[in-house]
Amino acid sequence: MKSILVALAVTVAVCSGCGSASPAPVTPPPASPKPNMNLPPIVQAGTAVLRSRAEDVPAAKIGTPEFHELVKTMIATMRAAPGVGLAAPQIGVPWRLIVLEDREELLKNLTPEERRERERTPFETRVFVNPVLRPIGEEHAMFFEGCLSVKGYVGLVERSLEVEVTGLDEHGAPQTWHVKGWPARILQHEVDHLEGTLYVDRMKTRSFANADQAKALYAGKPIAEVRRMLGL
Ligand code: ZN
Numbered sequence: 417m418k419s420i421l422v423a424l425a426v427t428v429a430v431c432s433g434c435g436s437a438s439p440a441p442v443t444p445p446p447a448s449p450k451p452n453m454n455l456p457p458i459v460q461a462g463t464a465v466l467r468s469r470a471e472d473v474p475a476a477k478i479g480t481p482e483f484h485e486l487v488k489t490m491i492a493t494m495r496a497a498p499g500v501g502l503a504a505p506q507i508g509v510p511w512r513l514i515v516l517e518d519r520e521e522l523l524k525n526l527t528p529e530e531r532r533e534r535e536r537t538p539f540e541t542r543v544f545v546n547p548v549l550r551p552i553g554e555e556h557a558m559f560f561e562g563c564l565s566v567k568g569y570v571g572l573v574e575r576s577l578e579v580e581v582t583g584l585d586e587h588g589a590p591q592t593w594h595v596k597g598w599p600a601r602i603l604q605h606e607v608d609h610l611e612g613t614l615y616v617d618r619m620k621t622r623s624f625a626n627a628d629q630a631k632a633l634y635a636g637k638p639i640a641e642v643r644r645m646l647g648l
Pocket of ligand 1: 562563564565605609
């Protein structure tokens with residue numbers, strides 16, 4: 417636990433004004449604390465913890481104040497990024513713990529067709545402790561995916577369309593979630609993190625792209641057309 421607390425104590429310097437060309441205000445802005453001032457950094461590909469199998473969260477730790485603090489920190493870190501999921505190893509904690517959520521504001525740049533194609537709809541925050549995931553059925557889907565630990569890039573990844581995940585919630589109660597579409601993709605991505613697997617291990621390598629470049633090239637296009645463009 418000590419190393420976890422150390423990891424959580426790391427302070428990130430947030431440079432909200434970088435690149436701003438506006439003149440300095442005459443009166444200083446109110447000293448309201450930035451909500452993400454004390455969030456841990458999201459570790460990037462190349463860090464050993466992202467390539468190791470995470471350990472089960474010990475039963476005795478679940479429900480402790482430190483554990484709740486860790487869950488809260490993970491949710492805040494995911495939202496600040498912003499992202500739709502985060503696995504504990506991404507903040508340097510080698511535990512089998514994931515958080516995920518999808519919010520309307522993150523979907524605002526998708527057309528209704530893109531939402532439908534991805535089967536992407538908002539869902540409330542979910543926390544899974546020691547999750548076990550199994551694919552349901554044979555159907556797969558391929559879409560672009562990115563990762564907060566591989567910042568600035570995306571790649572096409574084929575995943576099961578439907579999965580069932582079992583595990584504990586943050587209070588230690590057993591839970592099962594049977595889900596299809598985009599949440600199923602997020603779950604597979606996050607559970608992969610617990611095995612030391614990154615999306616780049618699964619992606620169609622020809623599709624690997626700078627995220628801005630991919631947006632310029634493929635935004636608004638049906639995935640079938642994107643695949644044709646890439647010869648996939
Ligand atoms: Zn990731």
